[in-house]
Amino acid sequence: MRSIVFGYQIGAIALLGCIAGTAVADALLTQAQGIFKPLPKDMATAEYPITPARVELGRALFFDPRMSLNGTVSCARCHQPSLYGTDGLPTSIGVMARDNPRNAPTVLNAAQEFIAHWRGDRKNVEDQATKALFGPPSFGEPNAESVIAKLKAFKEYQVMFKKAFPKDKDPITTANWGLAIGAYERTLVTPSPFDAYLKGNTKALSPMAMRGLSKFISTGCASCHSGAGVGGGMYQKFGLTEDYWKATGSKKIDKGRFDVTQDQADMYVFKVPSLRNVAMTPPYFHDGSVATLPQAVRIMAQVQLGKQLDDADVNEIVAFLDSLTGKLPKNFATPPVLPVGAFQTSQK
């Protein structure tokens, strides 16, 4: 009898715990749904539509190095499928081995951010793609004429541009280069377990990831890292409670958006990055100064929120961040075979 009573008691406690647990879990889901959003199916807008012809063209251009100064840089140089749309470097290295000032963020889900580049000096992915052609440490092209001449050397690109921009009399332009690559990038969405969770499937996250989510919110991370991107929606000063370069050991102090606006309020201000696929895209921060995700989480809590997280906190938050990893989109995981053709002499 005792054992039965005992069993009954344990059962009751387990049941109560379960009801309480469910209530807590439901409350967390409701809270999360108020802060975050599932990723959209794609990132098209009225102004930047996705048409199959634009996406096909943009996908080819994204992977084609032949239009760069010496034929070695495509978008995929800094946004490689194997490295989840990054280059794995602290700061990128472009054409002629020229150094870029900042870390290359992943191209995955990037089109849904409110602005492009760490300092917000590119309007959107289309603007970024076009301007990358002329960035000395990216593609390094001297002018639009040079790019256009190279594109026109490929009959297949002539046909593809015409098909992608049927109303344009002369469709091979650097603006259309950006529109096509942008259309492609607007398809690069990586839904993850966290999206399934936000849609109501509370089993999509492990208990540890849910505790991490709860801590991510209660610690204050979600006040900036929110929305569908879990970030990518606002600017913020890096180093609110102490200097970021001391905590990260960064070698070079970067004034961030101040250098764009010359506004003192923008000193050390950067775009809050999206945390989608963050577990797959080290190293971290605008300068790639931190190599591991636990360390990045620890530093963020310290310099943005004035909090010291213990190892258990960090591990749980990292478990939550792991739930933001989605599968690579098929049209990114498998690069296209490019139009056949080559230039007879080096382009340098």
Added chain:
Amino acid sequence: MRSIVFGYQIGAIALLGCIAGTAVADALLTQAQGIFKPLPKDMATAEYPITPARVELGRALFFDPRMSLNGTVSCARCHQPSLYGTDGLPTSIGVMARDNPRNAPTVLNAAQEFIAHWRGDRKNVEDQATKALFGPPSFGEPNAESVIAKLKAFKEYQVMFKKAFPKDKDPITTANWGLAIGAYERTLVTPSPFDAYLKGNTKALSPMAMRGLSKFISTGCASCHSGAGVGGGMYQKFGLTEDYWKATGSKKIDKGRFDVTQDQADMYVFKVPSLRNVAMTPPYFHDGSVATLPQAVRIMAQVQLGKQLDDADVNEIVAFLDSLTGKLPKNFATPPVLPVGAFQTSQK
């Protein structure tokens, strides 16, 4: 009655023509089977076996740029899936934008060639892969210790090397780097319509491609471009009947294998390249000095065989060469997701 007799006569002529055509086609197939061979299923040998663990490791290493001097060069830098295993450049550009002396041949089917590199100064794909680590204009690494330290920084690579070389006490070596990449490359086979033809399916080639094959043989091309690779089986002087640099407009005279052996007989001697996938891999020749396949065919006939081909000849031979294009192997078309990790500071 006349019309019936007439019809009968035409029928008889057509039948005779058909029998004659079949006999000609059969003779061509028999002749081709004596010169060429279908590609093997893979390119493993007793000395260089393919094991799943080696291939998996080699495939990751092939696409991983993080072990190079500044983290920008992997094997895939010069052997891109999008460009059929080439870089599309006349001559390759490696780490720190350093110039390579020669054109990067496709990695597809390369393992079955009798020797590696244009001048035969690499024994095989394994030797090539290992030595590429230290080539100043390829990966640019200073020494084995540097490569090994970088590899060991990745726990996942530690596990993968152990699995790939289970008998080795300390499996992370630059020799094993080469063995693993070689094992992967020995899987990169691209059977094409020509292989189906060689196996007896005479419908696998168009009539034009068959005429091209016939001309390829009768012109003399097949005396060097033979075997499973349609080339890749011997050395030959480039410019047997006249100087190659005059016909190609090449800017730099390359003494070829002479610079390796100092033997006068090796002056201007290069490996006869395999023509597998040649239609997809411009520009052509050791110096990439010729941009189109018809022009390359014309020049080869001229400088190797002393023959001037007319446009019809060239077009037919090109139609035959088109039949050497196979599909990209799946494990090459889709690069792997790499072990996660990054170095905190630039490797320069």
